[in-house]
Amino acid sequence: MATAVPVNLGERESYLNAGYGFKSWLLTRDHKRIAMLYLLSITFFFFIGGIFALLIRLELLTPSGDLVQADTYNKLFTMHGQIMVFFFLIPAVPAVLGNFLIPIMIGARDLAFPRINLLSWYFYISGGLLMIYTILAGGVDTGWTFYTPLSTEFLKTNVVTAIFGIFLAGFSSILTGLNFIVTIHRMRAPGMTWNRLPLFVWAHYATSIIQVLGTPVVAITLVLVALERLLHLGIFDPSLGGDPLLFQHLFWFYSHPAVYIMILPGMGIVSEIVCCFSRKRIFGYQAMAVAVLGIAVLGFLVWAHHMFVAGISVYSALIFSLLSYFVALPSAVKVFNWTATMYKGSITYQTPMLYAFGFIGLFTIGGLTGLFLACLGMDVHVHDTYFVVAHFHYVMVGGMVVAYLGGMHFWWPKISGRMYPEAWGKLAALIVFIGFNLTFFPQFILGYMGMPRRYHAYPPEFQILNVLSTAGATILAVGYLLPMVYFVWSMRYGPPAPANPWNAAGLEWQVPSPPPTANFEEQPVVTWEAYNYAELGELPENQEVPVVR
């Protein structure tokens, strides 16, 4: 059993002090350092995307389009979507926390292909730089969905550079997924059987399958859009004999599973946190592992529920509607099993646990409103309205971003070797929760009232709810800025973290904080089940630990 060992940051070698020059970071093959490269880059893109979101909300404060021009507004929501989806949500948890934790969690020294891991970051950052170039060169206004023939024949903006930016980010995603699959298959420590894998690892395994199988499709599709735009091939443009719906089928074949790329790792995080702060093994380990795989597989069979009013046949709409309901089965298992895990637990309310509560609640609302959209007669009315915007953000922000923040707080002591200020953490979690609901709940009502999405100006009867939403967005922004500030602050002033500040299960808590470059001094041998909280006992009363200076 791991115990809190006093640490001396000055002497002990860790991945953080293994080298200081630019070269030691930019040419590193250490999965932990690559995770840090990703952390810095996705945080940068999160704030770019966030600034666009704030500008969108400010524009929508009044019904008339008075803050920015229509073209500018269209660029703002396009680039907000593209950056948040492809440069933040998809890489956020896998490339940062997954990258950092998966090898340690399974008892390996690194990922299977460290060089490919580094290459994936270079793909990502090249794609990111192309996006930055796209923004600086005047932006792009296709909507993040690139619907044809608008994107291929009608817009005069930087569509092609944006496409290749996303194309490169896609390859980074494929490489990360490939690396995880091989690592999880081949690099597990002796005794780390499939039945003992932390659910965080299972969630990333399921995610990786989608990344490897789905991303090539969107990559090819976007290249076709670029080729159609440059050479007028007539693949998607009906005036050249193409089919615009073909694009939508291909795009959603990836982009629906992509939302599971974004949410499954978050589910993995929540499983770890709920167990730790309830001091319990997970309720129904097998069901939880099967559920993430089930979501990954079923996620590939529901894409056309984005196209019920697009002009597909009644019968294919019926089939895709029915199949969409099947995704509710594993999702319900996850929500109920997390809840059941708390039963007869010994629950404490540290910041990560607050985020986990937030996740379960907001994901429940996000999931249930998803059933509204899978319901054909209902979807016809609310499709392409703010109802969809609200649903999507409940899953992606209320689910994914909240889980990501929970995970960052949970593993921050491990990553940085420092404790974050707990009181500030709780305050920020509360602000995020309030700000989030105030921003996005009114949008459900707006959607049912009929306010279409992507509207630069809107009829005055929608204003009250839009004002509420904008007010919420400013609160949410504060909630996001706070952790940024105190995480950075804690790197210098936070109390040094012991190896296992939460007395949590999992191999990652048995290595020092921050871990040494090689992770383990000796090859660990696993003889226990995941979440062996029966043996670990209670959370330490007092997190203050003696510090050797």
Added chain:
Amino acid sequence: MFSRMPFWPDAASTTASQVDALYLFLVMVSAIMTALIFTTLVVFAVRFRKQRGQSAEQIEGSHTLEITWSVLPFTVFLSFFVWGAVIFFQERTPPQDATEVYTVAKQWMWKFEHAEGQREINELHVPTGRDVKMIMTSQDVIHSFYVPAFRIKQDVLPGRYTTAWFRATKPGTYHLFCSQYCGTQHSGMIGWVIVMDPRDYQAWMATGGGNQPMTATGQSLFAQFGCATCHRSDTQGRGPSLAGLYNNPVLLEDGRTVVADENYIRESILQLGAKVVKGFKPIMPTFQGQLSDEQLNALVAYVKSLGQPAAEAQPSAAGMVTAAQ
């Protein structure tokens, strides 16, 4: 029913009240489930908070419980599916005798042409109590015809027709939105649907004056482009007879059978050899690029009228043959 509630949209079609009922059902079921989960979470969080001298009790899990709490909600959710499917099926099955309005969408306006020949831009006048079928196409990108008060929405595609129908119930002026992002002035591609009492509607129709019905426009185009030379009403023409074509099955050269809907007629005019009727050769010249969308609509309206309850349309088609000869 709920129109006096704040933040509730107008309901002005037969579909609207059905969708509202479904929505309320979904909201209620979801609210109950959310309340259950939230209450359980809060109760557990308080009841099982860390207490001195008490430690957590480890529980393996229970497949029985897992199956219960996934399958039970699932069966409830299936009721969502069935109810939604029934409404959708109605929405996608326009009544046979509906009044037709041909719609051409373009960046960034809506052009409507009533079967009677009345034309409008960004405004659509319809009477209460009559089924109206929208036959829509786009000149450029994908748009979407969305009338929140009717709870209907249908994407409008370039290169083909999509249809939607409604039966308005309450006079008034309602928003028409384009709900598929279509470029710079997407949020300006809006208009009004003006629902009138049938009597007012008749009066409005009469004010236009000098409009000829779309079938008549189509008929003169039919003559102008020489269609009648081959598409004769008897079976002797080089092209198949068009009488009674609309909404009936057509046997094709490749063995398939398709129903001759608006899209079939449109495609057959524009794309030589796309679907060739059995026993005929693809010798018709293509009209791609020679007809405006409005002219095409008129031709389609005319072809559809051929062989309909007969009497008026067919003799005139025969008349055209003689005229063309």
